[in-house]
Amino acid sequence: MPRRRSRTTGPSVPADCPCGSGRTYTECCGPLHADTSRASTAEQLMRSRYSAFAVGDLVHLRRTWHPRTCPPDLQPDTATTWTGLEILAASEGTPFHREGTVEFVAHYRDASGPGRMREHSRFVRHEGAWVYLEALTD
Template identity: 60%
Template sequence: MAKHGSRLRQSLPADSPCPCGRSRTYALCCGRLHSGESKAATAEDLMRSRYSAFVVGDEEYLSRSWHPDTRPRDVGVDADTVWRGLEILGSTEGTPFHDEGTVEFRARYREGGRDGEIHENSRFLRHGGAWVYLDALGGR
């Protein structure tokens, strides 16, 4: 989901629905993770918060939640990409009782007048006591 471009950080009103698709407000869902108030309890929570970070253009959170061994220098958020929805397709492990897990997802977007999607099976690890994105096992 890393697309290079301009760095635009949008703010969402606290009572906005969370972009991750859960039936909570942004402030009570992914906004708490973005601000550093809370940490993701599961790999899926981190996946959802990273999707929401792409929606709002929070490059700092994307960088912070990426494993240092695989994190690019520039995470890159493209202001011209409009994220249109996240669907979690499945997961393995990744609970509060695990140290690793995977989350398969589909994220829809619109860019340059064209619709697209990313389908990925992402791998997550605990690093320094927090869930972080490691890499993709496969995607389209």
């Protein structure tokens, strides 16, 4: 994946958005990471958070995590490379809702090889913006 320099999220970001939208990073998640735009839906925030993990943007992750549930010691996992995102389902979470959920599979590669993480995430509005609250358990 071609990469280019960025002033907003670290030394380099991908040309294509890691969230899998098919758009460029600067058209998709880049403005959310740069804090020049806000997510209008819970799914858009989920995609931007996945991309933030992929490019190592801890500032965006912390900013979009509900203060009640954000871990104080948030650190990047430099041994993990995020390789793809599949959105399985989204419920509510539109510009007209106060809560929403997104179920997804995040693909990655680490020292053990390829893997996948499946999660059903809950998002809420906090101070007018979508934030990640928690992973739901079945």
